[in-house]
Amino acid sequence: SSELTQDPAVSVALGQTVRITCQGDSLRSYYASWYQQKPGQAPVLVIYGKNNRPSGIPDRFSGSSSGNTASLTITGAQAEDEADYYCNSRDSSGNHLGWVFGGGTKLTVL
Amino acid sequence: EVQLVESGGGLIQPGGSLRLSCAASGFTVSSNYMSWVRQAPGKGLEWVSVIYSGGSTYYADSVKGRFTISRDNSKNTLYLQMNSLRAEDTAVYYCAREGIAVAVEQKVMMEGWYFDLWGRGTLVTVSS
Numbered sequence: 001s002s003e004l005t006q007d008p009a010v011s012v013a014l015g016q017t018v019r020i021t022c023q024g025d026s027l028r029s030y031y032a033s034w035y036q037q038k039p040g041q042a043p044v045l046v047i048y049g050k051n052n053r054p055s056g057i058p059d060r061f062s063g064s065s066s067g068n069t070a071s072l073t074i075t076g077a078q079a080e081d082e083a084d085y086y087c088n089s090r091d092s093s094g095n096h097l098g099w100v101f102g103g104g105t106k107l108t109v110l
Numbered sequence: 111e112v113q114l115v116e117s118g119g120g121l122i123q124p125g126g127s128l129r130l131s132c133a134a135s136g137f138t139v140s141s142n143y144m145s146w147v148r149q150a151p152g153k154g155l156e157w158v159s160v161i162y163s164g165g166s167t168y169y170a171d172s173v174k175g176r177f178t179i180s181r182d183n184s185k186n187t188l189y190l191q192m193n194s195l196r197a198e199d200t201a202v203y204y205c206a207r208e209g210i211a212v213a214v215e216q217k218v219m220m221e222g223w224y225f226d227l228w229g230r231g232t233l234v235t236v237s238s
Contacts, residue, residue: 031211042229049212098170100157
């Protein structure tokens with residue numbers, strides 16, 4: 001099956017911009033989706049498709065992709081954005097039909 | 111209200127079986143792709159299984175042959191039958207609804223799959 005690689009941890013100063021990246025071969029064929037997870041809570045979808053935000057997600061969250069890399073950008077990070085972030089895409093390897101998640105990035109807002 | 115509610119988790123001995131349920135409200139399970147995703151303590155998310163709206167099912171290699179996903183349309187409920195449980199199956203199990211967004215990039219159609227609705231999860235602990 002395919003793999004998606006994320007940096008384990010990223011930090012950002014309050015109000016600054018941060019980019020969280022996700023690399024994998026499947027991203028050449030499929031858009032990534034991005035999830036925010038806070039301790040003890042279920043994941044929440046924040047970005048999907050080319051660059052779509054579900055209702056209720058602030059517009060400081062945006063997504064982009066190029067080649068085998070997808071990025072989640074938070075423009076003007078807030079304290080409440082501190083969380084784990086996971087990317088996800090369809091698994092495009094061989095006959096394997098499933099989905100794959102990145103290992104997650106822990107975002108710290110300083 | 112649109113929601114998913116999991117149940118059925120608990121403490122089970124290695125080699126045992128457990129059936130998880132995921133009751134949906136506000137939408138129809140059989141009209142959607144529905145997945146199970148798990149998260150071991152302190153670890154990341156791992157996709158486990160999917161059932162398509164047409165009924166096809168697929169599994170992660172780690173659970174293939176041991177887990178079975180199904181649904182009861184009359185109860186609007188998703189299930190995960192887990193057999194031959196191992197310590198490494200210990201995790202919070204979430205059910206999730208899937209969607210797809212499509213866009214054209216340089217004349218190539220790209221799909222973007224996503225999980226837009228999650229339950230709160232149910233904890234499965236496999237231990238003697």
